[in-house]
Amino acid sequence: MPLADFDLALFGGSGDLAMRKLLPALYALCRENRLPATGKVICIGRHPWNTEQFIAEIEKEIRPAQPHQWHKFYTRISYISFDATDPAGYAPLIEALRTEASITRIFYLATPPNMFSRICQNLHQRNLITKYARVVLEKPLGRDLQSARQINAEVGRLFDESQIFRIDHYLGKEAVQNLLALRFGNVMFEPLWRREWMSDVQITIAEEIGVGNRIEYYDKSGALRDMLQNHLLQLLCIVAMEPPVSVSADAVRDEKLKVLRSLKRFNQDRLVQNIVRGQYRAGYVSGNAVPGYRNEPDADTNSHTETYVAIKAEIDSWRWSGVPFYLRTGKRMADQLAEIVVRFKSLPHSIFAQPSSSFLANSLVIRLQPDEGLHLNLMAKTPGEGIRLRPVDLELDFRESFKMPRMDAYERLLMDVLRGQLTLFMRSDELEAAWEWVEPILNFWEQEGSPPAPYAAGSWGPAAASALIGRDGLQWREEALPEV
């Protein structure tokens, strides 16, 4: 179906996210002729550039190889400088937006979240919200349950839920959607996808980078708010949800919501036992010496902000009772990766010379980063005499298998916004259910007041994280050395 023509007003157009991700994604879509020929992108910031200067800035970021492709893109772009909190500043935007009903109007808010309500109110006051307009909200959506509810209520007063696109770019990754295809497009996994056959699930988002120049934002946020409340919980939902009746937005979101509502709540004991938070100290990442979090430029030297968090989550349901879901994320880790590891139970009995305890349990690894693909770990016979088993990997590399160009998560999500397809975006009740689950952790940390456990930059996090999973007789994937 051809896409409708659009006007995309990108608030935060001069910011890091727009420059590094959104505008390059729009450029890639334009280069591949996916955008309607006359779709316009109106970027908004306070930086006093004119359109020409702004285009020069994005050209430095995108570094287009083909002049005619670049021309096709930049002629759609304009830049307006005004303070988006001031309704009087909106006059040039009103002038830039086309008024034909056939044109889809999109407001993309890539600004600090405390501006979301204000911008929406100003759009309303200036009569810019049409019946078919859409608003895209970047994470983080609030910093606790109350602020998330407030954003939902205030934006929801002006836009219908069907017009609101809450971005979680992890859901736009090819591998996440492939997990849906794997689970619900094949018959073989469904019987195994449950407590009888699964041992545990580990979901890791590890970053080698530190806090960079985002200390002002990050120090008020931390790993729990920045990564776990949104990305890790969304991935958990995709792994754990029941088969939806279809892939329509509400069918998928209803099932994800049920998972969030089934997460076991934390009592005092579980808050102490099942959660580890850490903060990186100086160390070496990829052979380079890096400073500790508290010694980063402009950092608070007494900061208690966590740069690492690991949680054992449990789901109270027939399918998942007794299967732990270990979630962890951290900065300045030993590797840069995002993956979901589904581990199956060990053999009940071994007929081979090796004892069953020396067999590596089968696992399915869904890699989201850096490469996107699947690895199914099976035991196979080592060639030669006798039967000695060894783990081997069945690998599916999406790029190799389909010989198709890779589509970035933001490209896919922007296309979905243009199409009005909400499946990969969070609904308001999902957002609130996720905050409801993490809020007791935030409150506990605040009351308790103790600092996060230190870990060396370039490691896999604090020792307490190994102890957390070790109490269940398990290990993180990188710690589990195959016994052959």
Ligand SMILES: NC(=O)c1ccc[n+]([C@@H]2O[C@H](COP(=O)([O-])OP(=O)(O)OC[C@H]3O[C@@H](n4cnc5c(N)ncnc54)[C@H](OP(=O)(O)O)[C@@H]3O)[C@@H](O)[C@H]2O)c1
């Ligand atoms: N950067 C990332 O990788 C990333 C990833 C995921 C989500 N996010 C989220 O995306 C949002 C933007 O992040 P960012 O890293 O791009 O932040 P940023 O670099 O600080 O950019 C903020 C943007 O908002 C604009 N802005 C701020 N106050 C404004 C005002 N009163 N009127 C008009 N424009 C105003 C800034 O314009 P001027 O600078 O011209 O004043 C700038 O374009 C945040 O909510 C962030 O959490 C960022």
